Structures are given as C-alpha cells and as structure tokens.
Amino acid sequence: MIAPLAAALALSLLTVAPLALAAPATTDAAPATASVSAADQQFQAIYEKEWAWRQEQMGAADEDSDSSGNNDHLPDVGASAQAARLKVWEQVLHELDALDVNALSAANRINLAIYRPQVENLAASVRLGAYEMPFNSDSSFWSDLSFMARSPMHDADDYRNYAARLRDVPRYFNQQIDNMRLGLARGFSVPKAVLAGRDVSIAAVAELKDPTAATLYEPYHKMPASIPAAEQEKLRAEGRAAIAGQVIPAFGTLLAFFRDEYVPQARTTLAAEAMPGGKEFYQQQIREYTTLDLSPDEIHAIGLQEVARIQSQMQDIIKQLKFKGSFADFLQFLRTDPQFYAKTPQELLDRAAWIAKRVDGEVGKFIGTLPRGRFTIVPVPADIAPFWTAGRGGVGTYWLNTYNLPSRPLYNLPALTLHESSPGHSLQGALALEQDDQPEFRRDNYISAYGEGWALYTEKLGKEMGIYETPYEDFGRLTYEMWRACRLVIDTGIHHSGWSRDQAIAYLRDHSALSEHEVETEVDRYISWPGQALSYKLGEITIVKLRAEAEKELGADFDIKAFHDAVLRQGSVTLPVLESQIRQFIADSKTQANADKAKATAP
Template sequence: MKNLLIALSCLAVMSCSKQPESAPTPQAQSMGNLLESYYEDYLILNPLEATQIDDKRYNNILLNDISEAHRSKVASFCKQYQDSLQNYDRAALSTQDQLSYDILQFELALKTDLLKYPENLMPVQQFWGMTLTMPQLGSGKSYVTFKTVDDYEDFLGRIDGFTVWMDTAIVNMRKGLARGTTFPKILMERVLPQAKAMMVSDVKQSVFWGPIADMPATIGEKEKGELTTAYTDAIKTKIVPAYTKLYNFLKDEYIPKTRTTSGVGEIPNGKEYYQLMIKQYTTTELSPDSIFNLGKAEVARITREMEAVKEQVSFKGDLKAFFAYVNNDKKFMPYKTAQEVIDAYKAIETKIEPNLKKMFNMVPRSKFEVRQTEKFREASASAEYNLGSPDGVRPGIFYVPVPDPKTYNNAGMETLFLHEAIPGHHYQCMLQLENTELPRFRRTLGYSAYGEGWALYTESLGKELGLYTDPIQYFGHLGDEMHRAIRLVVDVGMHVKGWTREEAIKYMMENEPIAEQGAIAEIERYMAIPGQALSYKIGQLKISELRVRAEKELGDKFDLGLFHDEVLKYGNLPLSILDTRIKQWIEERKKV
C-alpha cells in the first residue's frame, strides 16, 4: 500500500515588477504557482475528489475527516494559504487572477468558519455522508473504477480507513448527545434500514461484492482468487461489523436520546450555524428573514401565474384540481415506448437549436447525448446530467429514467431539458471543465447557488428559445419554479422560525402538485442539510437580477450572448463575486 505524508508546502512569493504586456509578470507567475500548490495540497486532504478527477495517487486512502487531528490539519492548511494571499497586490493582478484571488479567499474563510462549529459530532444522516458514499463507491457503479489489481487493492485500503471513520463517528455522536448537538430523531430512524441493508450474512449479497462479481477477464486466475478471498474477509470482518455496530448504537443509545425538534436552530449556536450554512450554500450574506420573505413573495407570484394558465386553458375547478388534472390525465402520457420519450427530448434540442445560436456565443466542444437511464437503477433514479470528459471521449449525458413509458408525463419535459441538459448543466459544467485558462482548482470547483442557479435561470429562457408555446408546458415550468420557491419558506421556517416537520410538509403540499411521500422525502432532506435547498432559487434570482441590471444600464449596447458569455466564461463563482464581476463588465461595455 502507498504511504502518504501530509506535508503542506510553503511558497516563497516573488516580488512584483513591470513586464512587457505580452509576458506574464513575476506576480502572475507566482500566483499561478500558488494556485497549483493550493490544489495539490487540497487533493491530499480530499483524496476522494482526486479520484473523481482520475488522479489515482491517493486511491487507497479514505481520510478520517471527522477526527480532531484532521480538522487541525485543515485549519493549518487554511492559515497557510490565507497568509500567502496577503503577499499579493490584488490590484496588480489580471482579471482572471483577481477572480482566483477572491475565490480562494472566500473558500479559505468559509472553511475556517466551518471549523468553529462541531459538524463532526453529527456525521451520520439519511441523505448523504460516508455511510452512504462508501457503498456507492464499493459497488463499482460510481466513479471508483475496478479494472486492475491495483484498483482492487486500493479499495481494500479505503475499507480499512472506513472502519476507523465509523468508530470515530460513534465516539463523536456520543459527544454530540452530551452537548445536544444532534440530528432529529426521525432522520436517525431513517438511517436504520440503510445500515441494516449492509448487515448481510452472505457476502455475495453485499453491495461491496459487486466488483468481485464483475471482475474483468484481464485479471489472472491467481490474482482473482486472492482478491476474492480478500474481499470476502473485508466484508465479513470489517464492513458488516462496522454497520452492525452503528445500527446497534443508533437503535439502543442514540435514537432514544436524540432531539425531536426539526430545525438546526435548536442545537447549541444553531441559528448562528444556520447563517453560515446560508453563506456556504447561497454564497451570499442574506439573512434568514429576507430569504423567508422572498420565498413567500415568490410563492405568491408563481401562484398567480399558475392561476392565469388555468384560466387560459379554460379549466373549471380550483388550482389543486388543475394540479391533479395535469398530473393524471392520460392526454399528457402519449408514449408507448421508452424510445419515444427519448426522441421527444431530442426533438426539444432540435427545436431550440436556431435560437441557441443567437443567445450563446460560447458552446461546449464536448458532444451531448440523451440516454435512457440504465435498467438496474431506473426504478429509483431521477433525471440527471452526467459530465462529459474534457478530452471529448465521453459525451455529456442527459439520463432519463423511463420505467413505464405509458405513464411518462410530458407536462414538464421542456423545462426539465433546459435545466438538466441544454443550455443548463451541459453548457455550464462543460464550458468550465474545458476552459484551460482557468487554474485547475477552478475547473472542478462547484457552488450550488451558481450551478443550480444557472440551470434554473435557463428554464426561464424557454419562451425566448421557442418553447412553452403549449400552456401546459409553461405550467410544468411554473411547477418546477414553485418547488424551488417553497424551499426558501420551509427551510428557513424549520431551521429558524420553529416550524415542525409536519408544518413544512403541509405548506409544501398546499402550494404545489406533490404527493405526500414526495413531500416527506423533500422536507426530511432539508432537515438533514440545512441551507442547501436555498441555493437554487437564490442563484436563479441573482442571475436574472444581473441580466435586468445589464439590460437597463446598457440599453442598445446590451447583447444577450455577451452577457451569457460573461456569466459562464469564468467558471463556477460565488454569487457575491459574480455580482461584482458583472458590474465591472457593465462599466466596460459602456465604454465600447
């Protein structure tokens, strides 16, 4: 197994001197070195992210990232690079380097602030986290590949790291119980069946057996036998005992004592922590009250638009009845085969192509495909976009689950395509990944408010792109927008204003066409990851606001294609930094 020394490199910052315009200044060269050094050290502290970008150097490592030792290393890492940034004259840097400076400063400050709160005392919940990530990785169906003997041996190292992580999680959760820093009881009850599913008596029934069952023929018989024995032992003596220990701890000790309230505001310093979650997920300094009021206003506005569509199609009945009509009437389920559904999405791409060329100058080099979601995961999957590769070998893929084509509702297809595919996630993600002018750390950097905000903003381009001519398709768009607006209300409602889980579920069901089980899953997701659900609508509203500002201030000089270029060309940005950049661009355009 590989040995890894975590050594945070020090960078000597060069002094700035003037150079010819065509040559990078010493400060620019030094800034590039700093950003590269930062990213290398960042990957050491985040080996799973290294694996995601096909950097195999740390493939055998799963860090105990909830330990105090790890948190101390992160603190030192942040301090080192914060100190390094102080050696630069930001004003002397290029626009691109200024953005890198601002992003890195934002990132380091956020990481430092997060360390002030004991997130590591709440390491397990039902929506995401290591207890769910490891089975995904170990199945062989995620971004961890199992093609060579080294791949298999590397993952055995990660299983060893996982057992340490699980032991630490239980110790930390005991500390959390003593301090009142816990997740709600209902969420922990949801974890029990997840853990139970990993407690198999037959190793071949374990999700971690998948790579053994699908072992490549290129691996020799001797190595195959050795790996089969090693994985049998790892599942029996490490994976199953780790989940069994967690299950028993949760059932017998944790769940009986954990809190029954819904919001994170109920834990010590919870409201201050929630404000930091707002900053993390919206990349703004908005207050909970302002977000709550904004959500209420958006819900009211979208409701009025929904009522107008109902009147336009002469539907007799209230809005709830119209929801039921759109969801259940067979006229909105015209398909007989899955291929017909896929072809309908391809037709949307063809329909918008002429107008896309007028609205976007920058388009990805990578190819794009619409595919049906694989059968093995189709029943529980949602429509999603999967990144292509920057070398063009793997296309960007819009996956569409069609378990039963005869019940596939087409009412929201146009808005879904714009969001998940073109010009939503495919344009934004691939332009960022392909942009070699960005330093490496920015090509894969993601802020939910920007990425999801952009995708939601592109839904609003439907009419300009020649879509939403059918009122029902526009209603589908309004339904998706309503869902994101409701999130602003219920998220703040639970985490700051004392709303119960049940009150949040009721509010959601009263304002959008969603079944009770769907509403429960959504609300419990928001309970598990405070603030994340705010990012979509906040991001969309910010980008829309910036467009309106540019149109107003530039008048005849406004060009929508150039505006979109400016939003996309720098990659994923915190909204506060995007706001500053677009203001600068407006002033630059005024001088043209």
C-alpha cells in the same frame, strides 16, 4: 441538484497532511498578464500548494465528482485530523492576509475573490464542528460509497486501490461514529423527526448475504479487456473478500449504532438555530450556500415575493386550460391522473432521453461554446432512491430516480432534465473543467449559488428553446420554480422562525404540484440540511437580473449566445464576482459594438 453535499460531508472527504510538505502535483496556468508581479507569484504559490494538498487527500466519491481520488485508503475524518486541517486553512488565510491585493493582476483579484471564501467556508465548517453531523436525510457518507463504485478503473492497480478502500471502510465508519457521538453529546445532530426509515440504505448492505449483489461490487462485473482473465479473477476474489469481510460487517456496526444510539439520542428540535451555536452555524450555512450576506428575514421576504409572482403565472395556465375547479383541485388532478405518469422505470428513462436529445438540437442556438464532454442517464441506485430527489446531475451523469413512479410526474420531467443535464449541471460542469486558463480551484470546484442558479435559469431558458410541448409541462416548469421559491420561505421558516415540519409540508404541498412523496422528502431535506436549499432561487434571480441589464444596455446588440458564454466561462464563482464579471462583459460589448458601428460608417 448537483449538488453537492453539506459542508460536513465535503470535509469528511479530506485527510490531513502537513501542508508544508505537500508540493504541488500540477502547475496551474499563470495569471494572464504580460508581467507577473511578486504578489501574483506569492498568491499562486499559496493556492497551488493548498489545492494540491487538498486533492491528494480525497479518498471517497460523491455524486458531484464521480471520483475517488484513486487512493488506497478512505479519509482520516477523526477529531484530531479535523483540528489539524483547521490549522492548515487558518494558516492559508493568514498568508492571504499578507498579500498586497493592489499589486495582483486583474485576473488574480478575481481568483482571490473566489478562493478566499472557499477556504473561509472550509475553516468555518471545522470550527463549528459540522463534521459531527456527517449526513442528512438526503445524503450521507455511507451512501457516497456507491458513487465510488462508478469511478473509472483502467488497470489492475486501480482495482487493487479500490479493494484497499473497501477494506478501509470499518476504520472510516468507526471514525464517523465517534464524530456523531460527539455531536450527540452536545445536541448537534440531525433532528429525530426526519430519521424514520433512513436506516434502509444501511440495512440494504448490512443484510446482504451475497457480496456480488452489492452496488460496490459493480466495477468487477465489467472489467477492462486489457487485464488478463486470470488476473481479473484474482481481483474479483479480492473484491468479494473485502465486501464480505470488511464492508458488510462495517455496515452492520453502523446500523446498530444508528438504531440503538443515534435515533434515540437525536435532538427533538428542528431549527438549526436551536442547536448550540446554532445562530452562527445557520448564518454561516447561508453565507456558504448563497455567497451573500443576507439575513434569514431578508431571504424569507424575497421568497414570499417570488411565490406570489409565480402563483399568478400558474393561475394563467389553469385559465388557459379552462379547468373547472380551484387551484387545489387542479393540483389534485395533476397528482392523480394516470396520463401524467410512466408505467415502467424504462419509460421514464426513455422519456428523459427523448427530452435530452431534443435539447441537443436547440442548445447551440443559445450557447456559443459547447463542451466536448458528454453525459449519460442512469437510474438512481436502489439503496438510496427512496429518500433522494427526483434527479441529480453532474459531469458525465444525470441520475434519474425511478423509485415510486406515481411520485414522478412526466409534466415535471422537461424542467428536471434541463436542470440536471443540458444545458444545466452536466453542460455547465463539463465546460468548467475545460477552462484551461483558470486555476484548478475554479475549474474543479462547485459553488452552489452559481451552479444551482444556472441550472434553475436553464429551466426558464427551456421555454425559449421550445422544450415544453404542452401547458401541463409549462405548469411543471412553474411548479419547479415555485418549489425553489418555497424553499426560501421554508428553510428560513424552519431554521429561524420556528416552523413545524407539518407547517412546512403544508406550505410546499399547497403551492406546488410536487407529489406527496416528493413534498415530504424535500421538507425533510431542508430540515436536515440547513441553507443548501437557498442557493437555487437566489442564484437564478441574479442571472435573470444580469440578463435583463445586458438586454437593456446593449439593445439590438445583445447576443444571447455571447451572454451565456460569459456566464459559463466563469467556472464556479460567487454571485458578487459573477455580477462584476457580467457587468464588465456588458461594458466591453458596448465598446466593441460602438467601435464596429464607427468603422462601418467611416468614409
């Protein structure tokens, strides 16, 4: 998962400034047409101005971006700032309504089909008050600060800005607390059922005695040699003072609020639809994370079909292994046999690195254009690891969770590594940033259905690449696919059909070989993050369907590398746009193949 954070968390990273005063910081490439129309110019002016404003306000990092914006402050996330932000996006939508769409270039019609839903989702999240629930059982505004510490710092000014952000933590946390109080007052909160123990990541900082032991101090341990030694020590002292004087006390305030107010007052229901305005909120979450207008019942039915299909393939592997016992017996064998588990965190990291290097030797046979960017593999920070998923990938980094090794089976590791690093998230994200002919809102944005759909598709692609060395690893691939199919059933079951937490846990446990720890943390994630889990399978189904269409239409002329390049050069797009673009690729490929054949047979 790159995942990306819930809409409320994404919104919390923005500060409002008057859009009319925000001049574009950069100029995106003009539409690729011989003659740029007035409509093209109008549209470009709209998105450049809004995007520049949006980026100037970024003040914190998350696992998707590895970027803090290098501001000297964290965002203004107060209610008044949120209202002002909504006015900006509503004005942008009004301006888009006035565009003559038919006068836009073909490239800009595609850009508009991607940009407008992006702004609509941002506006809807504020309108629905998603910022009043700025965390879930998986991700949070406070844990995101640890990713800020991974932002590149090149000179003394970068460190001074970083220290200023650290000193701003109390104000930022207090605004988030005010927002959460508003949510509690109207019954809009994370369910109480998934909050037990979630304060551990807050307490880990609040109870620190030594500021240099904080994850947030890590940038000071290795500073650029270009900064003189005496200045380095001054900067370190500034960092220590900020962590001791502002950060640790702010975490203490947050911890007291979480334990004394939030948990006691959190709602006792599970379903998103049970909250005030919940049906509208859940449907908007579906729209944002899937880019499709599907109902919960339609998604639930798709999930059941996929579960049945994958279950049959799992049974085939069990027969191949000549295992004596039931499906449940086989899952218990996988969950408990020591041969399937690393004995040390380093062993798990080493194995992931070995898999990634084997992928390096094969990926060029399946993807024509590879990115210049590279990624590293690092363990998930200890303060957030207990409730994180097995791994997460982004541009430049594949985070591998080494917490609780008996819950991290090696048979799942090839699928996880393919998904999170290459050719999954790290490769896709790096390529997206290198599409210089696309506007920044496409290059530097993440649409979950596309990104997660591609990453899940690469798990299947790994079988063609020869990455799965044993039937157990192939079963691990299927258990990961089953995991994503179960999400369609569980997410809609919980938030629309009234499923209990125990019912959801039992469903995931009975259908996959995920460990008990993973089963519980994943279900809690779906409970507290409605809709996000739907993006993976629906995106992957779309890509698989489009590849089948291309293979059928092109026959012997189908080129796997050209197909993958066509998917990856899109940057980050909605599924309807991806379908239209790949069908255009199929038509163009067919035309080119016919032209080549005609030329070859010409006298």
